[in-house]
Amino acid sequence: MRTSAGLLLFRHTEDGLEVLLGHMGGPFFARRDAGAWSVPKGEYEPGAESAWDAARREFREELGLEPPDGTAVALGEVRQTNGKVVTAWAIEADLDPATVVPGVFSMEWPPKSGRTQEFPELDRVAWFGLDRARAVIVRAQAAFLDRLAEHSP
Numbered sequence: 001m002r003t004s005a006g007l008l009l010f011r012h013t014e015d016g017l018e019v020l021l022g023h024m025g026g027p028f029f030a031r032r033d034a035g036a037w038s039v040p041k042g043e044y045e046p047g048a049e050s051a052w053d054a055a056r057r058e059f060r061e062e063l064g065l066e067p068p069d070g071t072a073v074a075l076g077e078v079r080q081t082n083g084k085v086v087t088a089w090a091i092e093a094d095l096d097p098a099t100v101v102p103g104v105f106s107m108e109w110p111p112k113s114g115r116t117q118e119f120p121e122l123d124r125v126a127w128f129g130l131d132r133a134r135a136v137i138v139r140a141q142a143a144f145l146d147r148l149a150e151h152s153p
Contacts, residue, residue, distance in 0.1 A: 003043065005044055005055035005086070007056065007089055008144055012092075021039065021128055023036055023124045026123075027109055030123075033136055037137050038138050038141060042054065042057075052072075061121065065100065072089040073148065075147045076143075090144070105121055
């Protein structure tokens with residue numbers, strides 16, 4: 001079973017609760033909006049590191065920034081359609097998306113071309129109100145938004 005862990009930043013604004021999501025980088029998501037945004041997260045090996053440590057490490061790798069301090073709200077787990085189990089925590093913090101320096105990954109592109117290209121892990125990061133976030137986030141991760149809303153009136 002593949003496992004991932006991540007941190008969902010949230011803030012209270014005059015327009016209500018907002019969450020910080022990342023748009024998945026690479027050619028498969030370049031022209032997609034709905035279902036192409038995610039909690040900043042990444043894979044880890046249970047037993048080799050805790051989900052909490054992985055969530056903080058992946059925040060650094062995905063966003064190029066230190067994870068904020070603050071009280072973490074456990075959002076539990078979801079199982080995505082690809083079978084991956086994602087564990088997430090929410091932390092109240094403000095972050096300027098312009099400060100993000102995303103990590104990169106390499107893959108053969110175009111397929112079967114023999115050429116390797118680098119792509120950002122997240123090609124953009126943005127704040128969303130909960131309704132808009134539900135429209136663009138990976139479907140299974142919408143449960144994290146609902147759980148956060150229950151904790152943050």
